[in-house]
Structures are given as C-alpha cells and as structure tokens.
Amino acid sequence: MPDEAQMHAQLMERLFGSQREGDWGGTEGGNAASVRAPGSMEEEQQEAEAAQKVAGVEEEAEEERRLLGLLAPEEAQALREQLDARLQDAAAGMAPAEASSTAGMQYGSEVWARCEALTAGLAGELAEQLRLILEPTQASKLAGDYRTGKRISMRKVIAYIASHFRKDKIWLRRSRPDKRRYQVLLAVDDSRSMAECGCGGMALEALTLLCKSMSRLEVGQIGVLKFGGPEGAVPLHSLSQPFSDAAGPGIMSALRFDQDNTIGDQPMLRLMETLEHTLEHARHEGGAGGIGAGTQDLAQLVLIVADGRLHEKEGLRARVRELASKRGVCLAFIAIDAQATTNTAASAAPQPRGGSGLAGGEDMMEADAQGSKGGVEQQDDGSGGAGVSSRAEPESRAELAGSSEKAGGQGGSGSSLLDMQTVSFVGGKPVFRKYMDDFPFPYYVLLRDIGALPRTLADMLRQWFEMSASS
Numbered sequence: 431m432p433d434e435a436q437m438h439a440q441l442m443e444r445l446f447g448s449q450r451e452g453d454w455g456g457t458e459g460g461n462a463a464s465v466r467a468p469g470s471m472e473e474e475q476q477e478a479e480a481a482q483k484v485a486g487v488e489e490e491a492e493e494e495r496r497l498l499g500l501l502a503p504e505e506a507q508a509l510r511e512q513l514d515a516r517l518q519d520a521a522a523g524m525a526p527a528e529a530s531s532t533a534g535m536q537y538g539s540e541v542w543a544r545c546e547a548l549t550a551g552l553a554g555e556l557a558e559q560l561r562l563i564l565e566p567t568q569a570s571k572l573a574g575d576y577r578t579g580k581r582i583s584m585r586k587v588i589a590y591i592a593s594h595f596r597k598d599k600i601w602l603r604r605s606r607p608d609k610r611r612y613q614v615l616l617a618v619d620d621s622r623s624m625a626e627c628g629c630g631g632m633a634l635e636a637l638t639l640l641c642k643s644m645s646r647l648e649v650g651q652i653g654v655l656k657f658g659g660p661e662g663a664v665p666l667h668s669l670s671q672p673f674s675d676a677a678g679p680g681i682m683s684a685l686r687f688d689q690d691n692t693i694g695d696q697p698m699l700r701l702m703e704t705l706e707h708t709l710e711h712a713r714h715e716g717g718a719g720g721i722g723a724g725t726q727d728l729a730q731l732v733l734i735v736a737d738g739r740l741h742e743k744e745g746l747r748a749r750v751r752e753l754a755s756k757r758g759v760c761l762a763f764i765a766i767d768a769q770a771t772t773n774t775a776a777s778a779a780p781q782p783r784g785g786s787g788l789a790g791g792e793d794m795m796e797a798d799a800q801g802s803k804g805g806v807e808q809q810d811d812g813s814g815g816a817g818v819s820s821r822a823e824p825e826s827r828a829e830l831a832g833s834s835e836k837a838g839g840q841g842g843s844g845s846s847l848l849d850m851q852t853v854s855f856v857g858g859k860p861v862f863r864k865y866m867d868d869f870p871f872p873y874y875v876l877l878r879d880i881g882a883l884p885r886t887l888a889d890m891l892r893q894w895f896e897m898s899a900s901s
Contacts, residue, residue, distance in 0.1 A: 538683025
C-alpha cells in the first residue's frame with residue numbers, strides 16, 4: 431500500500447506539476463504562448479466582431495439580390511458578354527435564317543432568357559413606378575347609390591324597408607375604375623447600324639424590361655414591331671393578342687440587327703405611317719372616347735427604341751408633330767447612346783465605323799424629355815432628369831452625313847449623341863449646333879445605363895400626363 435500511495439503521489443505531482451509549469455512558464459517558451467496582454471485580446475475581439483458584421487452585411491446583400499432577382503456585377507457582365515456574342519453572330523448571318531424554325535426559336539429562347547435574367551429586378555421597379563402614373567381607367571367594380579343598376583346593395587335593403595320604400599337608391603353600377611386599359615406599342619430598330627454601334631444588347635434589354643413590367647402591371651394591350659429594313663415596319667406581336675412570356679422568344683428570334691437600308695428607303699417616315707394607321711385601327715377596335723362611366727379617354731403610348739441617328743430629320747419633324755398632336759397619343763423615343771454601350775460591351779460587340787467606340791466620359795444615363803410649347807422653358811440638366819423646352823426652327827439646314835449611314839452630323843457612329851453636331855446655313859454662313867438640339871421627337875430619353883430606365887421613363891410619362899391634363 432505505501433508503494434501504491436507513493437506511486438500515486440508521484441503521478442499526481444508529475445501531472446499537476448507539468449501543468450503548473452506550462453501555465454507559469456516552468457517550461458521554455460510557455461509564458462509567451464499562453465499569457466497575452468489584455469490590450470491585444472481586446473483588439474482581436476474587436477477585429478472578429480468587425481469581420482462578423484462585414485460577413486453579415488454581405489450575406490444580407492446577397493439574400494436581397496436573390497429575393498429581388500438581381501445579379502451580381504460579375505454575373506451580369508458575363509451574361510451581357512454572352513448576349514453580345516450571340517447578337518454579333520446573328521448580325522454576321524451565323525444565326526438560323528428562319529425565325530419561326532426550331533433552331534430560330536431556340537435562339538430566341540436563349541436571348542429572351544438572358545434578357546429576363548438581366549432585367550428581373552428592374553421589371554418590378556418599373557412596374558411600381560408605372561402603377562403610380564398609369565391610373566386605372568376601366569370601370570368594372572360595383573359602386574354608388576342608384577335607383578337602377580345591375581346589383582342590389584344588401585346593406586341598404588333594411589333602410590329601404592324601414593323607410594317605407596322611400597330610400598330606393600339601393601342599386602350598384604360598375605362606376606369605379608379598377609383596371610387599366612392602355613394601348614402600348616413598342617417599336618425596335620432592327621437595322622445593321624444598331625449592331626455596328628453596339629446598341630443591340632441594350633435595346634433588347636430595354637424591350638424585355640418594358641414588356642415584362644407592363645404585362646406584370648396589366649396595363650392593357652401591348653404590341654411590338656420592328657423597323658429599319660426595306661420592307662418597312664413589320665409587326666411582331668399584335669395589340670389584339672394578350673402578351674405573355676411565351677411571346678418573348680418569337681420576338682427575340684426576329685430581331686437580328688442585320689437589315690440594310692438606304693436614304694431612299696426612309697425607314698422612320700415609313701414607321702410614322704405604320705404607327706398612325708395602327709393606332710387609328712386600334713382606337714377604333716378598342717372603342718374611342720370614354721371607356722366607361724367616369725373614366726378618361728383611351729391613352730396610347732408609343733415607345734421607339736433605336737440608336738437615335740436619323741438622316742431624315744427635316745421631313746420627319748412634321749410627321750412626328752402630326753402624330754403627337756393627336757388626342758391621347760404619347761410618342762417617345764428611347765435613344766441608345768453608343769458611347770456607354772461600347773464601353774460595357776467592347777469585348778463582344780463589333781467596333782463601330784468612324785471611331786474606336788470609346789468616346790470618353792463617365793458611364794451615366796442622361797435623359798431629356800423635351801416638348802415644344804410656346805414661351806415655356808424648364809430644363810433639368812441633372813443626370814437622369816427630365817425637362818420641357820421650346821425650340822425655334824432654323825431658316826435652313828444641311829446635315830453632314832458623317833461616316834454613319836443613318837446619322838447626320840459630325841462624329842460618326844462611334845461618338846456619343848451628345849458629341850455629334852449638325853450644320854445649318856443661315857444667310858450663307860454655316861452655323862454648328864448640337865445634334866440633339868434639333869431632335870425631331872418631342873419627348874426622348876438618352877439611355878446609357880439600363881438601370882436608370884425605370885426612373886427616367888416614369889418621370890417622362892408623368893410629365894406627359896401632367897401636360898395632357900393641363901392642355
């Protein structure tokens with residue numbers, strides 16, 4: 431027993447003695463490894479808390495992007511490069527020739543899916559913006575106190591009986607607007623200059639964004655057509671057909687940006703003729719005038735998506751003024767600025783003629799909604815703003831063709847629309863002016879960033895409705 435007790439004591443001494451030595455520096459290097467200054471421990475704790483906060487913020491941002499359908503910047507850039515590569519192949523004739531064929535529909539499905547992914551979050555934002563502007567116009571909800579109507583209000587039957595049948599306003603009529611009934615027509619430039627300027631990808635994104643947001647809001651009838659070829663404007667989706675996601679691949683398969691035209695083709699003038707005929711027919715089919723008791727007239731919205739380089743501005747101005755002066759017609763132009771588009775897609779899109787495709791300046795979106803109204807001038811020069819201005823007609827004008835087939839002015843198709851100029855001869859002397867100062871459309875948006883389109887388009891439409899109500 432003494433031997434066992436002694437052995438047990440020696441064992442305990444070894445165990446507790448080695449631990450004590452390790453704790454208090456009995457062994458070599460023990461103090462440096464286990465004893466730390468209080469200040470360094472607090473700093474490490476603060477650094478760990480800061481790292482946890484940063485990780486939490488990143489996780490919340492990632493979760494918010496996932497819920498809103500937004501893509502990370504790297505994913506969006508990769509999708510845009512793939513989209514530009516497909517459009518470049520289509521413009522070069524490498525895509526299926528028949529848009530209605532199986533291969534053509536597969537191409538359209540790929541393009542539509544990429545555009546949907548790029549604009550998923552923006553579609554909800556634009557829909558909410560339009561919800562505040564496009565008020566319900568179709569009266570389909572029962573309301574009111576009438577002596578005759580379609581349905582009896584059961585809440586007023588007891589008062590009707592108690593009054594010995596004197597309070598007989600117990601009937602309801604469909605007099606409360608709760609549905610939207612607008613006619614929206616989207617026209618997309620399908621000419622080759624769109625591909626040469628690098629505007630095709632952003633144009634398809636803008637088209638997808640407009641179609642998705644308006645169909646989600648159920649604005650009414652949505653139609654799509656393309657123009658820019660020798661055959662004139664070609665309808666891709668009729669106003670009489672309801673728009674759904676199933677129509678997207680067919681529309682995308684028909685937009686190749688490979689159509690050639692000449693000055694004699696006059697694509698914009700022919701587009702104006704087609705728009706006028708289409709709107710008149712749609713208004714007649716939809717019922718002109720009132721759309722129900724207590725509602726406003728039928729509103730028709732026309733949005734043209736193109737590169738903004740026009741060679742027929744003089745003859746076009748009168749046709750645009752005539753169409754925009756019709757009651758209930760909002761005519762707007764969404765000009766894709768080649769400068770910012772080539773900045774974001776230089777790796778995939780072909781370089782435009784007459785320049786390197788990079789005109790300098792920061793990647794931003796500028797919008798001007800300009801309309802002719804005598805004596806009124808309200809300008810907002812901030813980025814993404816909107817304004818109204820009056821313009822005077824010059825005595826004569828001769829536009830310089832530059833190096834682009836469609837654009838008048840200096841700078842070529844690779845320059846920004848804000849940098850291009852036109853020259854007019856007044857009294858035999860040349861007078862240079864900014865290209866956008868003589869833009870023939872009363873309302874236009876200069877688009878450089880697809881993310882700013884919802885806010886800017888909403889501002890422009892809000893301004894048009896306010897001016898229409900006041901006039």
